[in-house]
Amino acid sequence: MRLSVGQALAAAAGLLSVVDAQGYYGSVSAELSACGSDNFINLGCFPGFEVAAGFGFFKFNPQGYNPSDPSRSFPGWDPGSQFNNTVTPLDCARVCRAYGYKFTALRDNSCSCGIQLPAGYSPDGVAVCDVACGGDSTQTCGGGSSAQIYVDPTFAANDQVPIVASNPAIASYYEYLGCYNAPGGFPTTDGRASVLVADIDACFNLCAGMGYPLLHGAPDNGQVRCICGTAFGLGAYRVHPQLLPTPGVCNTTCSAPDGIFGDCDISTDRCCGANNVYPIYINTQLQGCYTPRIPGYKTNPSDPVYECDAISDTLTGPPTVLDLPEYDPSLILHGHTALIRMPVVAVPRGRTYYLNGCYGRTILDVVDSLVSYHVPTATFTPATLDHCAALCDNLEYNIFSVLNGK
Incomplete structure (x- = not known):
């Protein structure tokens, strides 16, 4: 010795x-290919984050990579082991983009992602963001109660997607994506976006009002169980409706009694599903430059590989109808990613x-x-x-x- x-x-x-070498793998290269650059905008330091925005609007916290369940984890993202830490503004923003989120928040080295900002919530001189980032001590990652917030400028401008309880205008842009077995639903959701509503139109309007690009519904005792989200969860795969053991389960009329399947024209109507099999709808106007991965076909969950499924560009963002925001280029977030x-x-x-x-x-x-x-x-x-x-x-x-x- x-x-x-x-x-x-x-x-x-x-x-x-x-x-x-940079240890990232997964979707970062795909993000850069789709978006052209890391062009996140630094909106500033916001006070009282948890009370003002965190509890209601930033409900998704990415976790360290877990290959057995990537639903909430991201390759190369390590938020706090003793040996590694990749928490930096750029890393956090990349992870949020990879899950389809518009906003990124860093408070006291904690990364969270959100679809919207509360009305009137803005940076303030009282806010203090002085906590050194775990992944790079030369950068700051929020404060004890304040948060640094960043936005992906490839999403529609905030005034184009106002925070409302119901938004039929935006809901009109949802299109049928396909029939999916989605046992885990959408991991990128929150309590406001997993509720019982009166009918399927109310579900579309609700998800549009919160800015979620994905949704599905299922009949539930005369109402509709509505689920909104930004990305697919673990085990999801697209199914061939003609191969389903229960015919019609993916084109169920949303007002049908439980256990009664079929009778909904998927090409013209808004339909529901059951038994973890749902018609999924997607909204181009509520997406940014990067679309989270959409799973391919399988015949059953035990299939070792997916059958490729080419998704039409008309079903992916960024918005083509709603206006994009204009930001001062000097606000673009600069900073290197943390090494793994x-x-x-x-x-x-x-x-x-x-x-x-x-x-x-x-x-x-x-x-x-x-x-x-x-x-x-x-x-x-x-x-x-x-x-x-x-x-x-x-x-x-x-x-x-x-x-x-x-």
Whole structure:
């Protein structure tokens, strides 16, 4: 054991690295392809966020990546482990866009996404946003009670989609997307958008009034169970109606008694579904430049792969009828994404180095002054974590760090 002091300060072996490649995968490249750039607009620092907006309007909080259930999690998004943290304004805004949301809010390093802002809610000089971001301490991610709010400018202007209880004008733009088995419904919804309403027209008007681009309904004791959302949940897939074990379940008349299926013309009427199988409707005017992924066909849930389903461009955003907003280009959010660092580095001899954390230069200087071994830059080629780990392993060092490629 050469590094007894180093062991005591093992936190300094945080694998600091500027050579790590950006670890994102998933939809970020698709977002950039669809939207052209990270063009989010910084609206400012807003006071009293939780009371004024958080509880009612920003109900979706993305979670760290969970491959077994990506309904609320995003690849590369790590909001708070001890070893990684990708919470920055740009990262948060990208995640919200990936789930079909217009607004992004950061309060005290917590990221949340919303469809609308409360009427009259605006930035204020009283608001203080001074909390350093977990993914980049040079940026701020809200305050104790205040939030930094960003908007995706590819959605319709706010005055084009006012917050109302019912919006028949916007509801007229919903179009039939397809018949889907959606056992998890829409994970990107909230209590206001999962309710019993009088009929299917009330469901369309409700979802339009809240700005949700997706909806489905089901008969429920003479009323309609209305669900609005922005993205599909886990296990959803499109079905071939002619292959359904219960014919007509995806084109049920919304006023039909429970258990009575069919009798709704899906090409001309607003229909309902049952037994987790629903006709899904989508509203182009309530989408931005990026449309969250829409699942393809399956015959049953156990099918290992989806059958591709080409969605017409006429069913995806951004708006073609409603006006887009105009913002000062100086308000565009600038900032790099946070790195995702490897949690483990293994070397051929069998030793494994575990990521201990990310630490600043001060503590590294302390360790450096006590005991360390520097690999000459010329021999550290290629400048990778694997190479540094192998060099230190050969010298029987138990910890290592990489700083500025050295």
